[in-house]
Amino acid sequence: MGEDVERIRFVCSKIRKAEFVMNVAAANALIKSFGKLGMVEELLWVWRKMKENGIEPTLYTYNFLMNGLVSSAFVDSAERVFEVMESGRIKPDVVTYNTMIKGYCKAGQTQKGVEKLRDMENRGLEADKITYMTMIQACYGDSDFSSCLALYQEMDEKGIQVPPHAYSLVIGGLCKEGKLNEGYAVFENMIRRGSEPNVAIYTVLIDGYAKCGNVEDAIRLLQRMISEGFEPDVVTYSVVVNGLCKNGRVEEALGYFKTCQFNGLAINSMFYSSLIDGLGKAGRVDEAEKLFEEMSEKGCTRDSYCYNALMDAFTKSGKVDEALALFKRMEEEEGCDQTVYTYTILISGMFKDHRNEEALKLWDMMIDKGITPTAACFRALSTGLCLSGKVGRACKILDELAPMGVILDAACEDMINTLCKAGRIKEACKLADGITERGREVPGRIRTVMINALRKVGKSDLAMKLMHSKIGIGYERMGSVKRRVKFKTLLEIESSDYEF
Template identity: 25%
Template structure:
């Protein structure tokens, strides 16, 4: 097989019916004229600063199938990208690590251009997500030369290493801060504890705390991080032990501390104990927040005690606490758990009447419940409602569950329409979205489309999981298409050959 892109043999996927309005001939004419006008302006952006924002045009170029010629396309566009636009572009494409990195390198070659600290941080997080650690450390060295390093830089790296289950590398990052001219302080220490706890390494975090607490005097945040870690474990006796140690050290618990403990007790099914703790808070002059009430509402919902959930919500309002989207989401979840969707939608209406916009999690809660209950048609209608709203865009979880739902209900054409809609919205897919789509296509025997998406995934710098590649490999071998398999293996090797470890 010739070394050509699968984009050249891409199968046409029609625009999603009901998701995108049909474009009229007059609209197409206006769109073409507009594009010509934008090109005319963008070529002289340097002479007319501020007249044209290049962000959307750059994103359009990066989302195009011609990513191998990305740098050439950017050069030919005549665009000059200011640092604030580069920051926005990289934020949008942080799921496409190597593609984002190519833009990062192109942008910094512009005359009189310097990336901001935030841009470096976004790029470091993006590269670490796909385990391109040596390139990540090259950027750290560049930040050092530019005197841009700070504690947050190392906290980002610690979080990424911890999520990848690289515990030793997480601690190593903390220990070498001094070598880069950044002195580790209490914020860095808390960053290390937080990275370990959030990646379910609370025992290691406790060990680090016990060994290093003499260097850094722990504050309420240090203890709260450990409390949250043990609460998620869950290990309530150990959580209570840390709490006692905190009080004995003279470190007064704050509202965050109480919130963590109430949340942990609720999730462990100890709702009554959580209620007692809320009463203790009030007696100590530390009134509960909407987050604490949301934990109670959620707990009662899980227990399917819907009356208690509603009572907790009303008690919060009576106490003068204004509900936020988090507590509303908890109440919606409670109604969904008992299949009372009409009530859930009434809660959503109440939110909007009070000026609180639903977020993607609001809809994801409803979608998850409906899909689990087999109400796929109703779920699709909720999704359609969601995308019509301008203030609530679907997120990666939304797209993942919708694509998965359509494959499970033997409607691959609708899964592909959701994918097409994502592309029209310039939403950069995550590895999980790619995996769900590729796996679904493999199960349907759609090997050409699966290969096309697999290549697209690699070109965006997203490293495929072993299981996803295994399914595609099995299908290709079954069809006797070793040449295609060899082509894709070469693509993977090109990506992996980029230095991946420090």
């Protein structure tokens, strides 16, 4: 391709130097060719040459020019050409509109694409399946699945043939939003309209059922797929296996694993990570490790998901050193990215093994590497610190995250929950007072967290006293000073039946 472009550029340079009479047919051919190859400079030279020679562009000329500009991401220039057409003798047609819509969508300006679609209809032009397909793809890329559905319904109402890929995107979008019934309705409508589903469409729907915990429905759909003559691929089987493993049905998942091996399907890393995770959660760590090593033998690349799944299995079974060895091997031997989830697993495992300082070193390592902590990661750290009596340190680390742009709204609530569950009501009250004093959280939310946490640990009387008090929301006067009633007051009014 590169050699062809250079050859054409050479020929073009000769043409530009030579004197020749250009006609509209030659101009159209050149603009079309240059546009396809992304040779914008040469394309614009032809356009200027046409003007110099008084050659009137045709609709084809404009459309070839628009397509060349859009293909090379010159959307603003294409927009100006479109405006010239609107005010000129030759008006935009469906192809022109589709090209402009494609340009907007490629540039991430989906809303402009929608506006152009509506403008097209207002001018009496009928959008075709290319128009709708372009818009559905763009809306899907923006995770605007409701618009995908609305556009599909427009196509259906207008009797425009819906391509299989459009069905796949609409069904996939609905499944991602957990709207399985709507997704299945689109699937059945597709069949009623005479469109045959394919493996990808079946897989999208099966994946939706599996991820929502409806594994039986996923399996029934898999069986229907097979009975209708479709051969499931490894991706189809892997989503079923993932669903089974998430629901603790590891033996059935292993059965599908054997089916894939028997059929000669190349097992991918997603398939392996699901099985490793399922076996680990079932306490079958040796089998999980065996599968992990088998991946290398089979030439299957081990990604961070596979490493994390096995590390999680190790830490949960008390094999923290094995998890650490895997952590080092992950980066040093295979160059596999250590994710925030990797650190979350190890930090949690270290605290459970009472290796608090090592857990804190891992946290510092993660921050130094520029990996942004998630709420789950900080929860692992703060839980470990709170349970080891280092609430202040957890609060200090939380305060350090704010200047980094990491705001974990529910972090303090999680810490209060942890302390209450551990029976450390005094520390929970102190933390709640600190939050309200700094105005970090709305006192009402903290009260709710405290009330629910106290109930969960069987201290309903204490929860009722908090509910009917002014703690956190009311004020008391000390001379001329007005102060909020603190949570520590709860301890002062509580009877001596409780030990703090």
